[in-house]
Structure formats: structure tokens, C-alpha cells
Amino acid sequence: MITISDHITYDEAVYSNTAKVNHILNIPSADVIKNMQLVASKIFEPVRNHFRTPIKVSSFFRCAALNKAIGGAITSQHVYGQAIDMDGDVFGSPSNKAIFEFIRDTLDFDQLIVEGIHDGKMDWVHCSYKNAGNRNQILFMYIDSTGRKVYENYNLNRYQKLIK
Template sequence: MNISKHVSMKEGVYSITATRLCIDNIPTEYHLNNMQIVAKNVFEPIREWVGGPVKINSFYRGPELNKAIGGSTKSQHCQGRAIDIDDSFKHKTNAEMFEFIKNELDFDQLIWEFGSETNPDWLHVSYVSPEENRNRILQAYREDGKTKYKII
């Protein structure tokens, strides 16, 4: 079963941590529906614009997996409403994808995840619904060993 044209279920639930710790990271119907909405409104338009594969670092994250990686209990990944993407295939840079999302797509949150001032290490994008999306843009950085966010 595929989540969308270019997102397989395997990609949507894959986690090296889940594999290593034997965590069952299977979404419910509710989570799967949210994932399909994110894929349709965020991933597929990016994939089309990029013109080739885009690496998914993280999509659905069940409670046990989220706890194992030290994720926020409020993480939208746990609802199937957030996807982390990366330019591993080098069709576009993370910074170029960031600008495309910011300027062309509707989203709830777009996060420039670490990296440098010219290119993030990866992008976090979440989507809820046209009525609830905040179009909030943040930058993640580390301070005193903790992840912090600033509005950009």
C-alpha cells in the first residue's frame, strides 16, 4: 500500500531506531489519513517541483518510537501530520526546497533544521488543514546542548 504516488508505506513508517529497538511503528487509520493529506498537499508538490526523488527522513512516529528518540510529546510526527525531508538525491538543495515551500505551498510549520545560514541539514514540514495551518516558519538551533527554535 502506498501513502501517495511517490510515498510508500515503508518510507512513511521507516525508522532505524524502530528497527534497532524492535518498535512496531504502524499508524492507525487516523494517522494514515493524516499522512495521506500531508503527502498530497506537501510532499507530492515538492516532488513534482524537484523533478526527482526527495529523501524522507521521518514521517509517522508512534508514541514508543517518539519516546525512544527523545521527541517532543507534542510532535506533529506522532499525528502523522509532519514530514522531514532532505536533499540526499541532490536534485535541489534543502535551502531551495525551503524557499519553494515557503513561497508556493500552504503548511502549518516549516522548520529550517540546523545546518548553516545557507543550507539546513533537513526540513521539517507539517500540514493540518487549510483552515488550521499557521504558515509558521522557524529555525532550529542548539544552545547549551538543547534544541531551540526562533521565528524567521
């Protein structure tokens, strides 16, 4: 049985309702599983251990067909098992804001993205990690008035205005 980490099962890491409905086999290679284990150990487990409470993994690995089916970016690190989406709000605590700020302030990462901003909250936290060359890049992602995804570089003042 493949283990991703102490708190992420293989089934949880590859689960996708879209894959299930569309009969997409979302199966990572051995190299991708190693990436997933690294992301879990460097990002998810430190977050989970800090807050000492379950945190929903809303998306982890996506094969290319699944990534295309959900409209993911063609450069998505999810395809390589290098990115994880977490949603603390599902269980009530910690908030996505708290997860974001913990990662921002304490962990090394490649990309950290505040995703789906509306009503002073974020829908989830996207974080990626690579074995080498992490950029510590922080972005906002929101849907504009035309329905288009917009990515914007992080700015603390803007963050404080957008997220309550």
C-alpha cells in the same frame, strides 16, 4: 497494500532505524494514515513534482514510543502523521534550501522548520500540514553551544545570514 502517495511508499513513511534497533512497532492507525496521505498530497508531492527528482523522506510517522526514544517533542505532529522531514541534499539536488524556499513561497502549511543549521546549510526541512487551521508558522531550529535545541521565529534577514 496501503499507499501514501505516488512517490512515498508505506514502508518508507513508517521506516525508522531507531524503531528497528529498539524493536518498536511503528504502526499508524487508519486515521493517521489519512493524515499522512493528506500531508503527502499537499506538501511532498507538490515539492517532488516541482523539482522532478527524488527527495529523501527522513522521517514521517513516529508512534509515541518511537518519538520518545528519539527525544522528539511531546507535541510532535509526526505522532499524528501530520509532519514530514525531507532531505534533498541526500541525492544532491534539490538542496534543502531550495525545498524550504519553494514551500515557504508557494504552499499552505502549518509549520515549516529549517532544522539543524550549521556551516550555512540546514540538515533537513520539516513541514507539517493539517486538514484545517494551518498557521503558516516558520521557525529555525539549531543546537546551541550547550547542546540544547533552540527554536526561533523566522526572520528573512536572519535566514539570509544563516543559510547560504
